[in-house]
Amino acid sequence: MSLKFFDKLSQNLIELLTDKDDYNVIIEVENKEKSFTAHSNVLKFRSSYFRKELENIQPNENNIKIIIKSSISAQIFNVVLRYIYGGIVDLENCETRFIYDLMLAADEFELEELTNKLETLLIETKGSWLRTHFSFIYHFIFNRNELKKLKNFCNDIVVKHPNLIFNADDFTSLEESALVSLIKRNDLQIEEVRIWDYVIKWGIAQTSTLPANHDDWTKENFLTLKTTLQQCLPHIRYFHLTSIEVVDKIEPYKKILDKQLWKDINQHLLVPERPVKSIVLPPRSVLVTELPTRAEEPRESFSTIISEEHAAEISTWIDRKTTVYTLTNIPYKFELILRGTRDGFAPQTFWNICHGHAYTVVLVKVKGTDEIIGGYNPLAWDKDTDGKWMETKNSFIFSLKNGNIQNSILSRVKGQYAVYNRSKNDQIKGGPYFGDFFMHSMESNFTLDDNCYCCGYGDCYEKSIRPSSSGRFSIINYEVFEIVKKTT
Template identity: 85%
Template sequence: MSLKFFDKLSQNLIELLNDKGDYNVIIEVENKEKSFTAHSNILKFRSSYFRRELENIQPNENNTKIIIKSSISAQIFNFILQYIYGGIVDLENCESRFVYDLMLAADEFELEELTNKLETLLIETKGSWLRTHFSFIYHSIFSRNNFEKLKNFCNNIVVKYPNFIFDANDFTSLKESALISLIKRNDFQIEEVKIWDYVIKWGIAQTSTLPTNLDDWTKENFLTLKTTLQQCLPHIRYFHLSGIEVLDKIEPYKKILDKQLWKDINQHLIAPERPVKSTILPPRSVLVTELPPRAEKPRESFSTIISEEHAAEISTWIDRKTTAYTLTNIPYKFELILRGTQDGFAPQTFWNICHGHTCTVVLVKVKGTDEIVGGYNPLAWDKNTDGKWMETKDSFIFSLKNGDIPNSILSRVKNTRYAFINISKNGQIKLGPYFGDFWMHSDKSDFTLDNNCFCRSNDSGSGYYEKPIRSSSYFSIINYEVFKIVRKTI
């Protein structure tokens, strides 16, 4: 029988970390602007990365070893040290991007346990954020050797929706390992000839010296492309291409194929029953798109803040209708862009995610009440300005009927030159969406941690909008969402 006292042990080790009188390691981060003290024995036994680093560093005159990690933020490294010493990682109120960056840092410091736990956490609880930032996530994880679970998560999406990666502007910067991980899958939902086209496009982009016109290519040019694609070419299903596809697409690049393979491809087209020497890969499976009838699951609500009735009311206001829309004739789809509980509550997150989006509705659930307030912006949010008031006659702010709130309040912009502000880059640290009489603000970089969100509450007639939407000015929030309003197609 063993008695375990991990809580006390963790507490004592954290106290050791915070004791600045007995350290022999200094770690400098954030371009050497911040530094942390630590103990070499703990670092070495908790991280193979630190073991190697410390063995290769000579101590200074104070018998202290200095490690420089300029690219790591102080906030991230503080979490790393808390884990190394106490086995504690408190992620409450941490936004999704921070969790992702912490996972990358944990991998860099070879903290396998923490890396795996954060990877699983992102997949299980931050799926919406991962999809919103899909291209960034995809390129960054395939630049590393680990993160197999995240790679599978992303590839399971790409095999169904290849355009996410293949039609992206940065497709040709894709890592070779990422491309191979896709084209070798049997369930890749794309025509084989298109896979060939994309592989050729990727291969050519890796060598800037290849002539633009294929007719100008030399034997050496084809050899260069063959070398570049040597790991990709075996995964093409050549024997499942039509004769026309072989003639139009494969034949122009036949010099990058092994002679036996090219001979077998042609033989198979003429006499498919005859055996060939080359390996014939199975055809890619096509997923069944129509499922047999079954009991429908209850439809997941599109919002955690408002109902379909609220969406109908907001749609009525957008179109300036005198007769309200019903649930059966709402002309718009509310497409989620941001949700605080998934993406985080930092003001900068709003500008990063909502940048460039037009026709958006901001919805805020006020802390401690039943109130739902918000605003509609028909123009684009722009994070790259020096701070500029935007003019429109179609913007409005509102409070929605909910719980103890008996009636909705609509307040249209009256001073159209000051409908909303695209906040300057420096201001985005504290300020989120900013309508003339309603804005979201936080000194703590988290809208839920202070009471600095604001709605004009006096009815003096001096506001930018027609009337107040709250009876008191300052408040905190428990959640907020931003939706893009898209007209439904008939």
């Protein structure tokens, strides 16, 4: 029989923390403006970081050891210290950024238990915030040796939406470990030749001594680049490139490859059935989202908002047909890019995930009604503009037949104000913008206020898709699909 009294033990240890009589350690934080007292025996048995630090610090004349952590805030360190002593962390009413910073501090102090708990908490309950601040988080966490769950969470997003990282302005500042963790994935959704281009671009950016003109490179220059990319080159799927790609892209940099590999690549192009000495990696898998047909067994719907009949109607509008496609001859695949209930409702999430995607349909389920409204944009969404209208004759907005909504409404663009790419400052509160229909939230969450809007007069498009008296609205969910032509 075992009697356990952990609550009382925790309370007594926290009381020890506040006792100023017997401390022998001072930790200075926040640029030495704040300080905390502690006990070396508690610190070193609870944290391998503090054990190593205390072993290397000589006590002062009062037999006190001083640890300086200037970059840690007093608020964060107070929580860390109370966890070390009492095993309790109170996150009531804490902002997500505070939880994230606390996780980084716990990782720095090698508090594995606390780090893992906070990492799981962020992934399971704060996914929207993580996606909204994706670029900032992604570039930072790969400076750390741990945080494996968060790294996997981020990479699971990037492999499906590689433009988030590879087309970002700060791509070349990516940590080597982050780049390697991506290009080794079998499910990275980029053509292999583009992966090679990005790897070369990243390698050149890390090597400032290389001549700007590739034709001027010496043998030593190629050797330098080879050394820089030694962790990346083994993960390229060379034997799944076409002959044109090898000639145009690989051959100019053949000097950074091992001689046997270059020999095997050429042999494979000439005699593909003959075995080679080099390691042949499998081709990358292609993720495909097909619309289910009636002949198939029931399975999870491709959308939580629209039906196959709606998809057929939207496809008809895209092709400007007068007769609606049947379910068996829909010419397009609706490939899911974003779902609010999965990816979050922050406006910035839309721009981060949909950046670079063209031929997209935005679908919105209006709160409190049966309305499903949306818009089609054949042009690419661009999060890197200062705010710019895009002109196209092929965009349209619509309302779909659903529940009490008896008929669908199609409204085609009638002027030059078809689709608007918001400025970076505007993306914090503003989502997709189709002239007379846009998504907006002062709370930076489309479900928390009534700031989405449809014009009742049809200024930019032929007609209104909602009654003029409907006003602004909130949403339950929204989805963005990329419309891809089916191959026969």
